[in-house]
Amino acid sequence: MTFTVQAVVADRGFDVSLSLGPTETVAVMGPNGAGKSTLLAVIAGLLHPDSGRAEVDGRVLFDVAGGRGPWTPPHRRGTALLAQEPLLFPHLSALDNVAFGPRSAGTPKQQARDSASRWLAEVEAGELESRRPVELSGGQSQRVAVARALAADPGLLLLDEPMAALDIHAAPLLRRLLKRVLAGRRAIIITHDILDALILADRVVILENGRISEEGPTRDVLLRPRSRFAAGLAGLNFVVGTITEHGLQARDLAVYGQHDDLPGPLPIGQPGVAVFPPSAVSVFMAEAHGSPRNSFPVTITDLEPHGDRIRVRAGEGGQLSADITPESSADLALVPGIEVYFVIKAGAVSIYPG
Amino acid sequence: MTPARSRTGAGPQVPKPRKALAHIGIPAWIYTVAAAGGLLVLLPLIAMVARVNWPQFIPLVTSDSSLTALGLSLRTSATSTVLCVILGVPLALVLARASFPGQRVLRSLVLLPLVLPPVVGGIALLYTFGRQGLLGRSVEMLGLQIAFSTTAVVLAQTFVSLPFLVVSLEGALRTAGPKYEAVAATLGARPGTVLRRVTLPLVLPGLASGAVLSFARSLGEFGATLTFAGSLQGVTRTLPLEIYLQRETDADAAVALSLVLVAVSVTVVALAHRGPRPPGRASAAGGEGATTAAPASRGGVL
Helix, strand or coil: CCEEEEEEEHHHCEEEEEEECCCCEEEEECCCCCCHHHHHHHHHCCCCCCEEEEEECCEEEEEEECCECCECCHHHCCCCEECCCCCCCCCCCHHHHHHHHHHHCCCCHHHHHHHHHHHHHHCCCHHHCCCCHHHCEHHHHHHHHHHHHHHCCCCCEEEECCCCCCCCCHHHHHHHHHHHHHCCCCEEEECCCHHHHHHHCCEEEEEECCEEEEEECHHHHHHCCCCHHHHHHHCCEEEEEEECCCEEEECCEEEECEECCCCCCCCCCCEEEEEECHHHEEEECCCCCCCCEEEEEEEEEEEEEECCEEEEEECHHHCEEEEECHHHHHHHCCCCCCEEEEEEEHHHCEEEEC | CCHHHHHHCCCCCCCCCCCCCCCCCCCCHHHHHHHHHHHHHHHHHHHHHHCCCHHHHHHHHCCHHHHHHHHHHHHHHHHHHHHHHHHHHHHHHHHHHCCCCCHHHHHHHHHHHHHCCHHHHHHHHHHHHCCCCCCHHHHHHCCCCCCCCHHHHHHHHHHHHHHHHHHHHHHHHHHHCCHHHHHHHHCCCCHHHHHHHHHHHHHHHHHHHHHHHHHHHHHHCCHHHHHHHCCCCCCCCCHHHHHHHHHHHCHHHHHHHHHHHHHHHHHHHHHHHHCCCCCCCCCCCCCCCECCCCHHHHCCCC
16 A cells, blocks of 8 residues: 555544555445545645544554644645636636646756646647636636646546536536546546546445445445445335344344345344335335235325436435336326335345444 | 545546636626716716816916926825835835734734824824824924924825825735745745745735835825924925915816826826736647646735
8 A cells, every 4th residue: 555544633523444456446335424525635734633643655644642743735746626617827827837846846848848748738738738717617717727737647536526616518528528538547536436446446445424424446336335325325225134044134124135145144133224226115105015025004205206207205304216107107197295115126135234 | 435536536637728618697786786886986077077177277287386296296106105115115025924913903003094084094193203292202303393394294105105005915915826926935935035926026016016005105195294394485385285275265276186186096006907917828739738837926915
């Protein structure tokens, strides 16, 4: 591991520990206020943690306890930050913006400009060299900002929702670009879009309430979420409970399901989760019996269009959902507030340790 | 289900340029009161211009004493403006960016000359730098005498003008915010480089208007100068002092010189308000939804 950070920011309830390999890109996801930006600010040196330690390639970024200890100022960390807003310096041309990093590192002016020129070409913004930031569109500005961050030759690139402020046409372009430039680079990217995690990152970290609730390869996390947030990203129903012989016991709900293909049987009595897609849920007015299936009485909270289906949300806070055809919804005369049965075949439910 | 949808679907944050709304939400009687306010400023100026003895105007304003006073005023005001910039930029930076105990008190103290009667400022300066003053003895040991010298004029002007520069610049710094500076630091720029290449260029319009206002205030300074520096022709008798003196003996000269001072002040204020170029120069090619990336360029607080 060549980058490690462990930090506590007490008044934000933030306590995170994270490591990155030399060419690894990690996506950080989580609800608003989970501490994602705090993480980047701590790494970049814009926020003093109360305690913790961070190291990049053997170089100590900070090693503080009780607010005291070695502390590397932001400009000597090599952790370029790319924010949601491009924040190009408005008084400099695109070229001089990109040359800013090399110039600050002491590179002679002409050499810095040559390198800036190459980076602008790399982000397909070569023709924008002489433009001022006010003359650039949002997508163009963000591309120049990417070039500026890369030109500083950071040991770790920090991206804070770089696509969030872009319109739907500019975002895919930048995503493709980031895919190319992040390859073989160490980066942390905060995102709200699971697509970014899938395309750009090797690994996803879910941050909730200032703590990492789950991490792993993006595909694994989406396939087997262990947190409600990740299940939501994957679009899956998510039930927490205790593993039983036949499935999972979640308070008054007994869920039958497939114990996932783990080496050996699941540890009965341990905490576990049951996960199933909304498309596997059918809605009935009466309790259904028969082949191994689950049948839960629930109260409908919401109905909303979802692709060519109707998404039926039910249970406390609409935590369970079913996708059904508009025809069945009309046949059953579903409206919020009525009681129905959600029926799921046991074969569609995956159960694994939580 | 996915929070990502709602987030990215929120649309671009770049505002499209659109026409100003036609509806103006102020009641009609406001115009009447506003007009009265405008007249209060304008009418005395008109009255003064009406009293100018035009045939004698040129000889009056080009008399020896007048030219000496004008020259002294311009020289001292320019010097005190430079002093305001040298002292005011660090003050504004400390007030806008740093955070330390006593910061609010420091801000109040720096702004005090704005509300203090200048004559009180003059007395305070006298008891600081005057012969019997706090620092007077130490200054005198260095072979300097400040009170009743041109240096005193500059000090008095700096004392009353400094708040104008600090207020302007601190406002510009707060408008610009620390975001650009943070980005610059993560790109590897040391604090000195950030100040020189990012902070100061960003707040340059605010700094310029602050400096112009300081210059204008210095040019008009009277009370503190008279108290602390006296009225010695060619040494401490600036244009306002000369006008006050002439008023006793030669009203025509006083009016003519007043007009000169008004002309200089109006020019200076016009320069300050000309402000930055509007940022709407985006060409059609790259202009679709160009970002409003330069909030700082409107940083001048007037």
